[in-house]
Amino acid sequence: MADYYIGLGANLGDRESLLAAAIREIRKIPGLTVSALSSLYETPPWGKTDQPVFYNAVVAVETQLPPERMLHLCLAVEAKLGRVRREKWGARTIDLDILWHRRDVHTAELQIPHPYLTERAFVLVPLCELSPQLPIKGKRASEWLSLLPDAEKIKK
Ligand SMILES: Nc1ncnc2c1ncn2[C@@H]1O[C@H](COP(=O)(O)OP(=O)(O)OP(=O)(O)O)[C@@H](O)[C@H]1O
Numbered sequence: 794m795a796d797y798y799i800g801l802g803a804n805l806g807d808r809e810s811l812l813a814a815a816i817r818e819i820r821k822i823p824g825l826t827v828s829a830l831s832s833l834y835e836t837p838p839w840g841k842t843d844q845p846v847f848y849n850a851v852v853a854v855e856t857q858l859p860p861e862r863m864l865h866l867c868l869a870v871e872a873k874l875g876r877v878r879r880e881k882w883g884a885r886t887i888d889l890d891i892l893w894h895r896r897d898v899h900t901a902e903l904q905i906p907h908p909y910l911t912e913r914a915f916v917l918v919p920l921c922e923l924s925p926q927l928p929i930k931g932k933r934a935s936e937w938l939s940l941l942p943d944a945e946k947i948k949k
């Protein structure tokens with residue numbers, strides 16, 4: 794089990810290069826190690842379905858950095874890679890979400906586990922590749938995934 798799991802998504806531009814660039818930027822952050830990378834997945838848009846197909850992946854991170862600092866570092870990586878916020882759940886060049894941390898966080902700015910984690914096969918499939926036993930809200934990650942009907946639409 795890692796200290797953090799971070800979800801990466803992109804559905805605009807060169808999606809594979811953008812995810813690779815985001816992982817490079819995360820690796821550059823002092824005081825942090827990326828200990829595992831999931832496969833890259835092609836995933837149908839969730840939530841707002843009239844937008845391009847996404848690429849998604851998850852990285853496992855080891856660090857003592859606190860969650861608020863991790864959020865600001867993730868937002869800085871998004872800004873560096875040209876993320877423009879237009880609409881909720883809309884198309885984006887890059888999105889970094891803090892999916893899970895060793896301790897839960899519930900502040901105005903940050904919710905960990907990520908509020909939609911257990912509803913999103915595009916997150917749970919790569920997360921389960923890394924850590925199927927991860928405890929999330931009283932169940933294992935793999936149990937949450939088994940409850941989702943659209944898991945087979947997530948392709949490596
Ligand atoms: N676990 C989390 N990881 C990242 N951002 C979070 C988290 N919890 C709350 N937030 C807040 O969400 C904001 C980012 O929202 P963003 O525009 O990326 O939403 P979205 O990607 O469209 O939707 P979603 O958050 O459902 O994936 C951040 O500025 C942050 O304050």
Ligand SMILES: Nc1nc2c(c(=O)[nH]1)N=C(CO)CN2
Nearest residue numbers: 802836837838839847882915
């Ligand atoms: N497949 C997929 N769908 C999404 C994604 C995403 O990363 N992948 N991100 C969203 C908002 O964060 C909304 N919908």
